[in-house]
Amino acid sequence: MKNFKKITAILLAVLLVAALAACGAKPGPAPSGKKYVIASDNAFAPFEYLNTDTNEYVGIDMDILAAVAEDQKFDYEVQNVGFDAALNQVQSGQADAVIAGMTITDERRLTFDFSDGYFDAGQILVVAADSDIKSLEDLRGTNVAAKISTQGADYAQSVAEEYGFTVTTYEDSPTMYQAVIQGTNSACFEDDPVARYSIQSQNLELKVVGDVINAKPYGFAVKLGENAELISMFNAGLANIKANGVYDDILAKYGY
Ligand code: GLN
Secondary structure, eight states, X not given: OHHHHHHHHHHHHHHHHHHHHHHHHSOOSOTTOOEEEEEEOSSBTXXXXXXXXTTEEESHHHHHHXXXXXXXXXXXXXXXXXXXXXXXXXXXXXXXXXXXXXXXXTTGGGTEEEOOOOEEEEEEEEEETTOOOOSGGGGTTSEEEEETTSXXXXXXXXXXXXXXXXXXXXXXXXXXXXXXXXXXXXXXEEEHHHHXXXXXXXXXXXXXXXXXXXXXXXXXXXXXXXXXXHXXXXXXXXXXXXXXXXXXXXXXXXXX
């Protein structure tokens, strides 16, 4: 009996050590082992845009997501469906999360849970390269373009009456830019880094004017109250890639 107790104790100790070793060995797959569906914009350089040589979506958001997923060992696929569609997919449960240069706002916190911020950006007024428009005052009597469901559209609507202009919304950034280039609209509101990057990289006949409006952090988001483990993993992974230099390398790749 005494021996039996001793053997049992030794066996238990061995099992415990083995179990601890297995846990500490390596971060395993995501607790659920599931493949997350992440929705994103489809034309929002330098955050997500199609590399026409490789036919793959690239950009700061795509790289940060890949680095975080590698660090946290979770599986995912991205659907680059456009900004408004991405938000809708998360709300309807077709996607688990969104990463799309999405500004963290109090209003959105009513329907989304956000990660920590990973990039600060505000909006800016964009006009045709040969335009005389220099400020909001010059928009009086004109029709201004904005992208549906964005902070730029919200801002445009919020000051439209005061500055005496109307607003037309477009589905995506490239269509909005073309409307301004072709003179259908006097100007558009776009995120500052995106406007600058797009104008330069695509040689667009556009320019930015005035100051940056409402600079705020971008966040990775899930539907309110769902996929909490994904937000935890994103935050943990983001902290790790900031600490190990990967985050800085990603930004540097796109000129930041
Ligand atoms: N940052 C802006 C927003 O959250 C625009 C995002 C986008 O167009 N992808 O509304």
